[in-house]
Amino acid sequence: MLSTLKHSEDKINYHGKRADAIEKGMLQHSRSSSDAKEPTDINALANEYLPLAYHGLRAKDDSFNATMNTNLDASMGKTKIIPQDIGRALLNLYNNAFYAVSEKSQRQIEGYEPVNSLGVTRISVSLSHLETEACAVVIRKKSK
Numbered sequence: 001m002l003s004t005l006k007h008s009e010d011k012i013n014y015h016g017k018r019a020d021a022i023e024k025g026m027l028q029h030s031r032s033s034s035d036a037k038e039p040t041d042i043n044a045l046a047n048e049y050l051p052l053a054y055h056g057l058r059a060k061d062d063s064f065n066a067t068m069n070t071n072l073d074a075s076m077g078k079t080k081i082i083p084q085d086i087g088r089a090l091l092n093l094y095n096n097a098f099y100a101v102s103e104k105s106q107r108q109i110e111g112y113e114p115v116n117s118l119g120v121t122r123i124s125v126s127l128s129h130l131e132t133e134a135c136a137v138v139i140r141k142k143s144k
Contacts, residue, residue, distance in 0.1 A: 021048055039078035042135050046120050049087055053094030064102050069117040076120060079135050093139050
């Protein structure tokens, strides 16, 4: 009985957080985007939109399952961006990646496991005589 209650509590917490993330995403999309850049935790933003894309596809196809791997650079800190615009771009990229692995998994290729990986890292960029740091967001689908 106690383990059943604990399991139910875990599910309630999980779905509550998921609903909160969906609501936050919907509110961000409904706001008109200003051109003002604001310091944003790119890891949190990238990580926030990943489950939104996954559950969006799961809502359309409840048989779809995929593994989501993340490799987020803890040293990133905050980056000055327009979070709504970057969030929409990330959501579009994630949707494309999940759609690709969904299509491939429907072909029932032996040994194929649908996996999408998200990586965020700091990179150095040289432009002419300017040396600066930038953020790279890498989304990979397993192509085995």
